[in-house]
Amino acid sequence: MTSTQELSIGQKLNEGKTKQIFEIVDQPGLVLVQSKDQITAGNAVRKDQMEGKAAIANKTTSCVFELLQEAGIKTAFVRKHSDTAFVAAHCEMIPIEWVCRRVATGSFLKRNPGVKEGYRFSPLKMEMFFKDDANNDPQWSEEQVLEAKFSPAGLAIGRCEVDIMNRSTVAIFEILEKAWATQNCTLVDMKIEFGVNVKTHEIVLADVIDNDSWRLWPAGDRSQQKDKQVYRDLKEVTPEAMQMVKRNFEWVSERVKLLLESQATSRVVVLMGSTSDMAHCEKIKKACNSYGIPCVLRVTSAHKGPDETLRIKAEYEGDGVPTVFVAVAGRSNGLGPVMSGNTAYPVINCPPITPDWGSQDVWSSLRMPSGLGCSTILSPDAAAQFAAQIFGLTNHLVWSKLRASMLNTWVALKVADKKLQACSL
Structure with a gap:
C-alpha cells in the first residue's frame, strides 16, 4: 500500500466532521479524501475520538465504492490510496x-x-x-x-x-x-x-x-x-x-x-450449428462477459449429430454449475427444441436472421412442439441480458450490473431530452 507522502499534497480544500479533502498538486482534477478518527452524532453535539476509526471507515467506503463502480454506477472514487485515505475526482x-x-x-x-x-x-x-x-x-x-x-x-x-x-x-x-x-x-x-x-x-x-x-x-x-x-x-x-x-x-x-464476492457460480453455453455463425455467437459472449458471466462456445448440429448434441448437453449438466444454453442455428432450428426437450436447464433460441429467408426461418424457433419451454430472442445482446436476469436471481453481482444498466439507460435518455429541449428553445 502506498503512503500519502508519495503524493504531492497541496492545500486543504475542505474539512468535515469525519474527513479532510486535499488537492493533489501533480494530478489536476483529483483530490485526496483523508478520514479522521472522530465520531459524531446530532450534528456534532456529541463528538468523540475513536482510535482506528479512520482506517475502518476508509476500508468500508473503498469496498462500497468498488462494488458500485463494478456494477456501473458513476462515482467520484478512483482508488484506495492508504489505510486511511482514498483518491477521488475533484467534485x-x-x-x-x-x-x-x-x-x-x-x-x-x-x-x-x-x-x-x-x-x-x-x-x-x-x-x-x-x-x-x-x-x-x-x-x-x-x-x-x-x-x-x-x-x-x-x-x-x-x-x-x-x-x-x-x-x-x-x-x-x-x-x-x-x-x-x-x-x-x-x-x-x-x-x-x-x-x-x-x-x-x-x-x-x-x-x-x-x-x-x-x-x-x-x-x-x-x-x-x-x-x-x-x-x-x-x-x-x-x-x-x-x-x-x-x-x-x-x-x-x-x-x-x-459483498465483492459472488455467492453463486454461473455459465452460458452457446451452441452453434455451424462456425459460419461465429460472429453472432461472439456478440453473445461479449455481452455475457460484460455481466461477469463466463461463456463457452461449442459447435454441434441437432440434425446431423443429435447424439453428440446430447453428449455436450450432459457434459455441462454433470458438474453442477448453473447453466443457460443458447442455441444459435439458422434455417430450420432443431437445436433449441432438441435441447429444451432434453434438459431442465433454461434454453434460449437466438437464431441469426438472414435477409433472404429469415422471416420464414424464424418460425422454426417460435413454433415449438408442446412441452418445450425455450424462449426466442433475436438480438445477441438481449439473449445475454436475459441469461443475466436468470442468474441475477441468485447472484447479486450480476443483478447489480443489470440494475446499474437500467439506471444508466434512463439517465442517458433524460440527458438527451434535456439537450434536445435546449436546442429547441
Whole structure:
C-alpha cells in the first residue's frame, strides 16, 4: 500500500466532521479524501475520538465504492490510496443529503407520528435534507431544491438533475440492499451525497459511504444493529462503550469485503450449428462477459449429430454449475427444441436472421412442439441480458450490473431530452 507522502499534497480544500479533502498538486482534477478518527452524532453535539476509526471507515467506503463502480454506477472514487485515505475526482458538492428508507425507524418516526417502527416502504421512501448544521439539516422538498438554484462547477441543478439524483439514489440503495442480503443483513436506510465532477461536469456519487451512512440490522433484528445508531443511543460515553461501538464498526468493515464476492457460480453455453455463425455467437459472449458471466462456445448440429448434441448437453449438466444454453442455428432450428426437450436447464433460441429467408426461418424457433419451454430472442445482446436476469436471481453481482444498466439507460435518455429541449428553445 502506498503512503500519502508519495503524493504531492497541496492545500486543504475542505474539512468535515469525519474527513479532510486535499488537492493533489501533480494530478489536476483529483483530490485526496483523508478520514479522521472522530465520531459524531446530532450534528456534532456529541463528538468523540475513536482510535482506528479512520482506517475502518476508509476500508468500508473503498469496498462500497468498488462494488458500485463494478456494477456501473458513476462515482467520484478512483482508488484506495492508504489505510486511511482514498483518491477521488475533484467534485463540487451539492449540499443535499439524499435519504432512502426501506424500514421506518429513527427520525422518520418522530416526524410521522402514528407510523410504527418496522413499517416497510415499497417502493422506497425518499427524503432530502439541506446540509445546514446550524439548523439541524432541515428537510427540504424537491421544490425547495429547485428554487435554491444550486450551480456547482457551473452545472445548474434543475429538474433533470434532481430526477437523476433521485433515480440514482434508489438504484444505489437497491444494489447495496441486495448485496447486504447475502450476509443476512437488512439495509434499513441510507444517506448519500452527490457532487459535480469539475472536469466532466457530470453528477456523480461523491463523499463517502461508510458505517456512518446507513442502518444495518443483522437478520432484520434492530437489537443486533451494527451501525452508528449504537453510538447515538449511548447514555454515557465510556471507554467500554466506545470499544463496543468500535467492534460493531469492525464487524461491518470485515463483512463489507464479502459483498465483492459472488455467492453463486454461473455459465452460458452457446451452441452453434455451424462456425459460419461465429460472429453472432461472439456478440453473445461479449455481452455475457460484460455481466461477469463466463461463456463457452461449442459447435454441434441437432440434425446431423443429435447424439453428440446430447453428449455436450450432459457434459455441462454433470458438474453442477448453473447453466443457460443458447442455441444459435439458422434455417430450420432443431437445436433449441432438441435441447429444451432434453434438459431442465433454461434454453434460449437466438437464431441469426438472414435477409433472404429469415422471416420464414424464424418460425422454426417460435413454433415449438408442446412441452418445450425455450424462449426466442433475436438480438445477441438481449439473449445475454436475459441469461443475466436468470442468474441475477441468485447472484447479486450480476443483478447489480443489470440494475446499474437500467439506471444508466434512463439517465442517458433524460440527458438527451434535456439537450434536445435546449436546442429547441
